Amino acid sequence: MMNSANANSFRRRHEAGNEFVPPADVQIVTSGGRSIPAHSAILASASPVLEKMLYRCRISWNSQRIIRILGVPCDAVLALVQFFYSSREGEEAMEKYGMHLLVLSHAYQVKRLKRWCEEGVAARLRAEVVVDVLKLAKLCDAPWLYQRCMRLVAKDFAAVTQSEGWRFIQKHDPLLELEILQFLQDADQRKKRWMREKRDQEMYQLLSEAVECLQHICSDGCTVVGPHDGKPPSRSKGPCKFHTCGGLQFLICHFATCSRKLSPGGCTHCKRMWQLLQLHSSICDQSNSCKVPLCK
Structure with missing residues (x-):
């Protein structure tokens, strides 16, 4: 239900006009038959979609253009119109109607509002609703929000599987379910590859220090x-x-005295010493003057 104080205040300012602002020439009709007065110049400058609608819409008996924005709460439409006039973001509106505003900003191509909605919805993501937001991000072509949703799904998948949204896509949207599972598999493979590369880097660092030592x-x-x-x-x-x-x-002291270093099977410690000597000799560029044994 639209806040009556906000609606009445907005109506008085824009419907009647004053010496600086002409009276409103557009009525935006929302669900439930409610209407919000606005100016065609403001709407056309804020949204290319509304600009086209204003040229095509029918003129009513009182010569006012009428635009219908249905399917979302009245207050969400009011927040959209107020954004057109002030370009200011309201946290209260985002808290209550963030997902509705994301849909409206995408439908009417309001880029700045869409970016703000993506950030606001992402900041309020929870495991219980992340699947619903993920579907919305796909429908609204919001790749940044889509990635944020996927990361949360990967981080807290156990909680996500307990949500209504997950049960819904299991029954009605197997393609999205497969997409999520594929992302989780890819994320797991990336994590394993990163850990393997990290171990390799640590090993290279240890070997480099051992050769220098x-x-x-x-x-x-x-x-x-x-x-x-x-x-x-x-x-x-x-x-x-x-x-x-x-x-x-x-290791050097052991290598010097070990009697098994040349025997079949050899000694584990001696094998490590041989490998270190081989590694040193393979990278040494001063073998004639090098003081490391067996380098040349």
Whole structure:
């Protein structure tokens, strides 16, 4: 039901006119037979669809143009007309009629209002209504809102499956159900690929640090292993800047004394050391002067 104070105030300002504003020359008829006065120049400048309708509409007995906007609450139409006049967004109108305003803004090609409605509806998304909003986003060609809905579905799918909207599309819209399930599968694959790439990056980082640490140990020595020239290790040094230095020094000491490194099957620790030496030698560009063993 239209707020009587707002409707009456709007009617008095626009129907009668004043010395600065001419009287309204258009009546917008809403559901229930209610009407909202407006000016054709304002409507035509705000919406190309209304501009065409104004040229085609029939002239009534009192020479006023009549435009019918039906199927939505009267207050939603009033909020639309008030937006035409002020271009200001009202949070109260968005809270009550956000989805209706999204439909109206799409139908009458009011781009600024449509962007505002997409943002407002997205900010109020909940798992219980996200399927309904998703259908609306598809119908209103709102891809940004569609993606926001899909992300919420993927995030809280268990709650979405308990909603009336989900049960409805399972019975009446299998294509949308399939589209949602396909999105979830793709999202899961993207997540797995991202996690795999993240693990690979972490491994590359560890290997890079290990190769750099190997050069540091063989060139400078550290707390347990001395440098290539045979000097004793510097046990008085503080904590090494390389996190892998302690483990790598242990691996070097083990590799030097292990009797299984050349036996069939070999030693797991020695295999890791061989791999690190091979990795170093494959990227070293100073093999003639390199102090890492077996580099050349």
